[in-house]
Amino acid sequence: MKYQKIVLLGGSGFVGTNLALKLSQQGYQVTIPCRRPHRLREMTVRPNIKLVQANIMDQSQLTQICKDHDAVINLVGILNESRKVSFRRVHVDFVKSVVHACQTNKIKRLLHMSALQANQASGSSLYLRTKGEGENLIHTFGQKDLFVTSFQPSVIFGPGDSFVNRFDGILKLSLGIFPLACPNSRFAPVFIGDVVSFIAATINDPDSFSKRYPLCGPETWTLKQIVEQIKQSRGYHCKIVGMPNSLSKLQAVVLQSLPGKLFTMDNYRSLQTDSTCDQDYGYCPSSFSHYLAHLSRPNDPRSLYDDYRKQI
Numbered sequence: 109m110k111y112q113k114i115v116l117l118g119g120s121g122f123v124g125t126n127l128a129l130k131l132s133q134q135g136y137q138v139t140i141p142c143r144r145p146h147r148l149r150e151m152t153v154r155p156n157i158k159l160v161q162a163n164i165m166d167q168s169q170l171t172q173i174c175k176d177h178d179a180v181i182n183l184v185g186i187l188n189e190s191r192k193v194s195f196r197r198v199h200v201d202f203v204k205s206v207v208h209a210c211q212t213n214k215i216k217r218l219l220h221m222s223a224l225q226a227n228q229a230s231g232s233s234l235y236l237r238t239k240g241e242g243e244n245l246i247h248t249f250g251q252k253d254l255f256v257t258s259f260q261p262s263v264i265f266g267p268g269d270s271f272v273n274r275f276d277g278i279l280k281l282s283l284g285i286f287p288l289a290c291p292n293s294r295f296a297p298v299f300i301g302d303v304v305s306f307i308a309a310t311i312n313d314p315d316s317f318s319k320r321y322p323l324c325g326p327e328t329w330t331l332k333q334i335v336e337q338i339k340q341s342r343g344y345h346c347k348i349v350g351m352p353n354s355l356s357k358l359q360a361v362v363l364q365s366l367p368g369k370l371f372t373m374d375n376y377r378s379l380q381t382d383s384t385c386d387q388d389y390g391y392c393p394s395s396f397s398h399y400l401a402h403l404s405r406p407n408d409p410r411s412l413y414d415d416y417r418k419q420i
């Protein structure tokens with residue numbers, strides 16, 4: 109393996125923890141700088157995963173962490189802005205810092221997670237525009253010194269995801285009717301196992317240098333179809349009612365001002381663009397409907413056991 113010692117930025121998140129375990133199985137040395145390493149106890153049993161407590165938004169700390177590594181994978185991203193941090197800071201300025209850290213340490217390989225439909229000029233939301241700008245930056249600055257690959261997934265599903273689990277949590281609490289915003293938005297959900305296998309396979313593959321890969325699952329569903337399937341497989345009884353555009357917008361305006369920001373105007377704008385691919389590239393073959401059909405029901409022994417494990 110030419111690129112063997114990897115810094116995994118965003119390694120504490122959903123994609124990051126799954127990717128770290130995959131890379132560790134394949135014999136890579138993985139360093140994960142993160143804010144709260146104590147939350148990743150399960151990683152510490154792997155001898156080739158190293159957790160380092162650090163503020164990666166600080167350029168000097170980031171550059172220091174990347175020292176003596178061969179490659180960097182950047183998964184850092186946010187879905188909502190907060191008072192402390194903006195999309196621009198995380199998706200654009202931070203990307204410049206990552207490129208700088210690579211250049212200072214003479215690291216030649218950089219992999220970067222973008223999003224499907226990310227587009228600097230025409231993205232329908234600030235999330236998609238800043239994601240697109242960050243991706244363009246990496247490919248532009250990368251041309252001279254770096255071998256760059258980027259990934260553009262549709263929504264990612266799998267155990268511990270925030271997509272299925274978020275709707276599951278809302279459906280569980282819904283009494284009678286669940287009003288669903290943007291019911292006709294379309295997705296090609298992609299399985300986390302396929303995503304991390306694909307990323308891992310590109311690290312040492314020269315054919316992937318300078319490429320941008322859209323990652324879609326084999327099926328396309330509307331949001332309403334997805335939520336209906338979650339409802340059925342989990343055995344909930346509420347009625348899902350798709351809201352018209354004006355009410356979807358109103359829901360975003362109301363919910364974005366509440367704690368937790370369950371749904372924002374920027375999320376609403378992202379949903380105005382279908383998160384689907386032009387064709388099935390075949391990289392990520394796992395079926396979302398098959399996954400949903402096998403979700404356990406809330407009072408199954410499996411579910412009770414999972415709930416118990418979350419508490420310990």
Ligand SMILES: NC(=O)c1ccc[n+]([C@@H]2O[C@H](COP(=O)([O-])OP(=O)(O)OC[C@H]3O[C@@H](n4cnc5c(N)ncnc54)[C@H](OP(=O)(O)O)[C@@H]3O)[C@@H](O)[C@H]2O)c1
Nearest residue numbers: 118119120121122123124143183184185221223262263264
């Ligand atoms: N999941 C999806 O469906 C999906 C779809 C398309 C694209 N993506 C992209 O894929 C990437 C990974 O997604 P994910 O689902 O794994 O997200 P996630 O679970 O929210 O993880 C995000 C990671 O970024 C880190 N991060 C965010 N803001 C940070 C900050 N200010 N300082 C330091 N670290 C920060 C988080 O660290 P902490 O743990 O310390 O917060 C975490 O490690 C993101 O770039 C996302 O935009 C995801």
